[in-house]
Amino acid sequence: MSAPRAVARLRAMSAVLEFRDVTVRRGQSVLVDGIDWVVEEDERWVVLGPNGAGKTTLMQIASTQMHPSSGTAKILGAQMGRVDVFELRPRIGLTSAALAERIPRAERVRDVVVSASYGVLGRWREEYEDLDHERAQGLLVEIGIAHLGDRTFGTLSEGERKRVQIARALMVDPEVLLLDEPAAGLDLGGREDLVSTLSMLAYDPDSPATVLISHHVEEIPPGFTHVMMLRQGKVVAAGLLEEELNEVNLSATFGMPLSLWHEDGRWAARRRTRRATF
Numbered sequence: 001m002s003a004p005r006a007v008a009r010l011r012a013m014s015a016v017l018e019f020r021d022v023t024v025r026r027g028q029s030v031l032v033d034g035i036d037w038v039v040e041e042d043e044r045w046v047v048l049g050p051n052g053a054g055k056t057t058l059m060q061i062a063s064t065q066m067h068p069s070s071g072t073a074k075i076l077g078a079q080m081g082r083v084d085v086f087e088l089r090p091r092i093g094l095t096s097a098a099l100a101e102r103i104p105r106a107e108r109v110r111d112v113v114v115s116a117s118y119g120v121l122g123r124w125r126e127e128y129e130d131l132d133h134e135r136a137q138g139l140l141v142e143i144g145i146a147h148l149g150d151r152t153f154g155t156l157s158e159g160e161r162k163r164v165q166i167a168r169a170l171m172v173d174p175e176v177l178l179l180d181e182p183a184a185g186l187d188l189g190g191r192e193d194l195v196s197t198l199s200m201l202a203y204d205p206d207s208p209a210t211v212l213i214s215h216h217v218e219e220i221p222p223g224f225t226h227v228m229m230l231r232q233g234k235v236v237a238a239g240l241l242e243e244e245l246n247e248v249n250l251s252a253t254f255g256m257p258l259s260l261w262h263e264d265g266r267w268a269a270r271r272r273t274r275r276a277t278f
Contacts, residue, residue, distance in 0.1 A: 014041045015074070016176045016209045017062055022071035024057050031057040033233040034071070039226075041175070044202045044210045046220050046241070049230035050254055055213045058230075059180050062211060063094050076175055093169030093208065096180035100165060105154025109145070109164050110136055112153055116171035139167040143197055159190025163197055177201075177210045183219045195221045199265075217245070222265035229253040 017039035024031040032054040039045055047055050060066035061073050064085040073080040075088055103112055114128055114136040140146040143163050148156065156164065162182050169177055179198070183191045201207045202223030212224065220227075220241075227245050228238040230253070237249040250269060251258045257272040 015039065016041050016076055017211070018072075018074040019058075019061070019068075020072040022058075022061065022068045022073050024054075024061070024066065025069040030233055032068075032230075035235060037228060037235075037238065039176070039209055039211060041209045042205075043226050044212075044224040045226045045228060046212045046214060046224050047228045047230065048214060048217065048250075048253060049236075050215065052232070053230040053253075054233040055230060056180060057233075059096070059178055059211070059213055062176070063092055063178050064088050090172055091175045093172060093174030093177040094180070095162070095165040095169050095178070095182055097184065100161060103153050105152065107153050108149070109151050109153060109156070110140065110149040112164055113139060113168045113171055116168045136167075136171060139170055143167045143170075144193075157190065159186050159193055162186065162190070162194055166197065166201075174208050177208045179210065179212045181213050181215070183214065183216070191219065195219060195266075199223045217250070217260070217267035217269045220267050231255070 015038050017037065019035050019037040022035040022037075023033055035054075035058065037058075047058065049055050057066065061068060061080070062075065064075055064080065067073075067080050075083075076091055078088060107115075110133075114132050117128060117132045137146070137149070140149055143166055145160065145163050145167065148160060148164070153161065153164065166179070166182070169179075182198070183194055186194060198210075198212065199221035202210065202221055202225075210224075212219075212221075214220065225241055226239065227241045229236040229244070229249055236253045237244040245260070245267065247258060247260045250260055251272075258269050259272045261268045
């Protein structure tokens with residue numbers, strides 16, 4: 001087999017998300033329009049765009065919570081509409097504000113994490129094996145929140161809750177990790193702690209393919225490899241982060257002239273202003 005054909009075959013086998021001409025309509029509105037997107041198992045993607053760009057809609061499709069109106073969406077090799085989504089969901093790690101709202105505030109942190117083994121929120125009468133408890137404890141240590149294990153979820157800061165959600169999402173050893181605006185509502189310290197945690201995961205070769213949704217380039221963790229930028233449901237640019245994240249594409253995405261900096265593995269953006277002349 002020639003090298004190009006071998007590479008093509010490898011790419012096809014390793015795709016965890018594959019969208020072809022995916023469109024979602026609700027009434028007269030088009031939420032996403034003709035999206036082509038492939039995420040492979042060793043990639044870490046950030047999806048950037050303003051409010052209403054279609055980011056969360058894409059995440060809902062990727063997490064099997066929504067079907068496209070047209071086009072083809074394959075999740076972990078299975079085509080939406082031709083597979084039982086309840087068989088796919090245990091293979092997907094997800095964090096989102098909607099999921100966090102459903103976590104009982106009186107639940108102990110270690111139980112929030114271990115209960116992912118059964119796909120439930122809130123311990124009831126289910127029993128867990130020692131291996132489940134050991135894995136949950138190991139994840140709390142890995143994420144840097146082992147000291148919170150006996151705290152109740154409702155007593156945690158917003159940043160601590162975000163990190164508990166990540167540990168829970170990893171509990172099932174997912175094949176793809178979906179993070180829907182994980183830094184939303186965090187103060188500067190909480191954001192930096194979270195970015196550090198996500199960077200650690202991004203550099204770990206054993207971590208699953210990851211998709212992070214954000215409004216802000218400052219929230220992109222070092223170690224992320226790819227970017228997709230959306231505006232009004234359409235792709236502005238997509239590809240390698242170092243190639244596609246630039247001032248031209250970012251300005252087109254947010255509809256204003258932006259300056260962009262990259263230093264020590266982190267990004268920052270500001271609106272470009274004209275200096276007054278006298």
